[in-house]
Amino acid sequence: MTGQPDVTGQLRRILAELTDDSAPLEAPLDTALLRDGIGLDSLRGAALLARVHSQFGVDVAGEDLNLDAMATIGTLAAFIAHRVAVRAPGG
Amino acid sequence: MIKCVIWDLDDTLLTGVYLESPGRRPPANPELAGLLADLAGRGILQAIASRNPPEAAEHAERVTGHAFAATECGWEAKSAAITSIMTDLGLAADEVAFVDDDALERAEVSFSLPDVLVLAPRDVADAASWPAFSPPVVTDEARRRGELYAQRRARQDEARAFGGSRDEFLRYCEQRLTIAPASRPDLPRLHELSVRTHQFSSTGEAVGEAAFASLLESADHRVITARLSDRFGDDGLVGCCVIATSAPAAEGAAARAWEIQALMMSCRAMGRGVIDALLAWICRAAREGGADQARLPCVINPRNVPLRIALTGAGFRVEDQPTRVPAPRGVQGGRPPGPAPRGVQGGRPPGLARYVRRLDQALPELPGWVSA
Numbered sequence: 462m463t464g465q466p467d468v469t470g471q472l473r474r475i476l477a478e479l480t481d482d483s484a485p486l487e488a489p490l491d492t493a494l495l496r497d498g499i500g501l502d503s504l505r506g507a508a509l510l511a512r513v514h515s516q517f518g519v520d521v522a523g524e525d526l527n528l529d530a531m532a533t534i535g536t537l538a539a540f541i542a543h544r545v546a547v548r549a550p551g552g
Numbered sequence: 553m554i555k556c557v558i559w560d561l562d563d564t565l566l567t568g569v570y571l572e573s574p575g576r577r578p579p580a581n582p583e584l585a586g587l588l589a590d591l592a593g594r595g596i597l598q599a600i601a602s603r604n605p606p607e608a609a610e611h612a613e614r615v616t617g618h619a620f621a622a623t624e625c626g627w628e629a630k631s632a633a634i635t636s637i638m639t640d641l642g643l644a645a646d647e648v649a650f651v652d653d654d655a656l657e658r659a660e661v662s663f664s665l666p667d668v669l670v671l672a673p674r675d676v677a678d679a680a681s682w683p684a685f686s687p688p689v690v691t692d693e694a695r696r697r698g699e700l701y702a703q704r705r706a707r708q709d710e711a712r713a714f715g716g717s718r719d720e721f722l723r724y725c726e727q728r729l730t731i732a733p734a735s736r737p738d739l740p741r742l743h744e745l746s747v748r749t750h751q752f753s754s755t756g757e758a759v760g761e762a763a764f765a766s767l768l769e770s771a772d773h774r775v776i777t778a779r780l781s782d783r784f785g786d787d788g789l790v791g792c793c794v795i796a797t798s799a800p801a802a803e804g805a806a807a808r809a810w811e812i813q814a815l816m817m818s819c820r821a822m823g824r825g826v827i828d829a830l831l832a833w834i835c836r837a838a839r840e841g842g843a844d845q846a847r848l849p850c851v852i853n854p855r856n857v858p859l860r861i862a863l864t865g866a867g868f869r870v871e872d873q874p875t876r877v878p879a880p881r882g883v884q885g886g887r888p889p890g891p892a893p894r895g896v897q898g899g900r901p902p903g904l905a906r907y908v909r910r911l912d913q914a915l916p917e918l919p920g921w922v923s924a
Contacts (some may be wrong), residue, residue, distance in 0.1 A: 495865055503828075504858050508639070510857055
């Protein structure tokens with residue numbers, strides 16, 4: 462789990478950039494990404510997953526058909542951190 | 553298929569350098585302005601990427617008489633300007649052509665965006681005769697496409713200045729979405745929509761006019777259109793779904809389902825709540841029609857992620873595969889949330905997911921701006 466705070470921080474910065482708002486930098490981990498939470502629409506949601514793919518090499522849309530990982534900031538960070546850890550050499 | 557031509561200004565679309573002639577700004581290059589108008593008439597969008605202040609784009613609009621779909625003026629790399637335009641208009645690199653007189657600029661774009669078609673001004677006339685620039689059907693929507701995107705720019709400018717929520721902005725825009733059965737005059741546009749739509753397409757492939765025509769005649773199918781307008785303009789037919797109304801909900805089950813065999817929405821309607829409204833309408837109409845489930849087979853590809861996010865938001869879930877070989881006990885627990893069902897054994901085409909929405913649960917609200 463040592464990598465996760467870093468993943469969360471990077472994810473927050475991506476969200477702040479995509480929404481042009483600093484709120485995601487401070488929002489609680491259980492803040493929803495879509496609708497009432499961060500308020501991403503489907504297009505910006507897709508842009509988020511594209512950024513996650515290029516920045517972390519994790520293809521959330523390809524691996525998680527129901528996109529459950531996209532529920533909150535925390536679930537997405539955990540999904541990415543898990544995939545990154547599984548891929549790490551020796552881990 | 554090229555959907556957008558992005559033009560440089562200095563010594564390309566303009567006969568001279570904008571900033572070097574402050575007294576008398578350069579006129580449009582008549583040959584290229586003529587080609588631009590020809591391409592726009594085929595439904596191909598026109599945009600500007602120029603190393604100039606934003607006033608240069610306004611000047612280009614005046615001298616060409618064309619309202620551009622997107623303009624990027626500034627001093628960043630041309631590849632960055634093109635990327636911004638692609639994001640803004642929802643385009644992939646292989647749907648874009650870039651015209652610039654400067655060989656260095658062309659090389660930079662070719663290197664950074666290898667899928668973009670890069671042309672020197674002298675090559676545009678020839679390229680305009682290539683199949684990639686010749687859509688097979690040019691619908692009324694296509695002829696008005698440039699104008700519709702110019703309206704979209706005006707709407708986005710106002711949205712940025714608007715203080716309230718998205719819903720409040722849609723109300724302020726007096727947005728209307730009209731959902732109605734398709735009829736024969738819609739056939740060319742329905743086909744065109746199926747060809748052009750990738751980000752909000754459940755089938756990922758074109759549907760021919762003849763196929764749509766047969767579906768219109770079928771007693772077991774409903775072909776539904778969605779038309780969008782607001783105070784900025786009339787976008788026309790932006791969405792479509794094909795519904796089979798008599799599918800059994802599941803093998804051996806008594807329940808009835810509506811199967812959405814195709815769902816598509818134009819990129820132009822992105823960000824205006826249309827796909828969510830259309831999904832809400834489908835769920836509600838299916839329940840009123842006596843169905844217990846709405847089902848939607850959807851291709852899984854990198855481009856239709858926006859549609860899949862909208863499906864999840866409307867309560868659709870990828871169905872468990874009853875015919876799949878059961879995983880050995882204990883495997884499931886160690887996985888992160890929602891692993892992709894790989895190696896499906898049920899004879900399903902690869903990359904196709906079956907989404908199901910149960911209709912006995914609370915359904916998404918139909919916004920007040922929808923009339924059906």
